[in-house]
Amino acid sequence: MENERISIIMPSYNSAKTIERSIQSVLVQTYQDLELLIIDDDSSDETCHIIQKIADERIRLIRLKQNGGSAVARNTGIEAATGRYIAFLDSDDSWHPEKLAQQHAFMTTNKIGFSFTAYYRNEPNGKKRFVAAPAEMTYKKLLRNTIIGCLTVMIDRTIVGDFTMPNIRTRQDTATWLAILKEGIHAYGLNEGLAYYHVDANTLSSNKTKMMRQTWKMYRVQEQLTYMQTLYNFTGYVYQAIKKRVGGYV
DSSP: OOOOOOEEEEEEESSSTTHHHHHHHHHHHHHOSSSEEEOOOOOOOSHHHHHHHHHOOHHHHHHHOOOOOHHHHHHHHHHHOSSSEEEEEETTTTETTTHHHHHHHHHHHHOOOOEEEEEEEEEETTTTEOOOOOOOEEEHHHOOOOOOOOGOOEEHHHOOOOOOOHHHHHHSSHHHHHHHTTTTEEEEEEEEEEEEEEOTTTTHHHHHHHHHHHHHIIIISSSSSOOOHHHHHHHHHHEEEEHHHHHBBB
């Protein structure tokens, strides 16, 4: 029988306060042919103890001996994955129980290699915003956008082929999507809110500044855009980022 397993890659680092919620949102998925690879990036808190207390044979814990960052952790998980499909979930985010089932059906029905979904931004004030998924995303469109949430992505390796994330501290997920799209693959959006991005109030302001700097650097270093190309795409990125954050509550 053809491999239809979905391998979920979950990097973790000092995630004791949130990781159980993330894990449980995977284990209650109605799509059952899955494996959860948790790559712990040398945590110093109770993260690994919490993981090891959850008895489920679908969980595989890989402990890194030294902290290498999200790209190293995710690439370790990708290399160890046995599934045809790769999905990503950070250790502070969560999924709707139908996320994998609906996305798998969407991809198999339409023969899609790269998909993403709409999601909710759960704000520190307790409210949430709906972030819609456009029907299709190309390389040029994504350069000026922030719309593909890593927690919503699913990739069919039989169509896209093998891939890894560039070893950069931030924006490695966007750089990966751009690398795939640059090869002529298109990403297709399922406009259903199937994932929950939980915003941390303690890091919100600093993350905005850091992400803007890292996005500019990604354009210049990873994508090797000219200064004017970078400026053009960066303005689109900033506009879309603001639009996403000031959208109406649901």
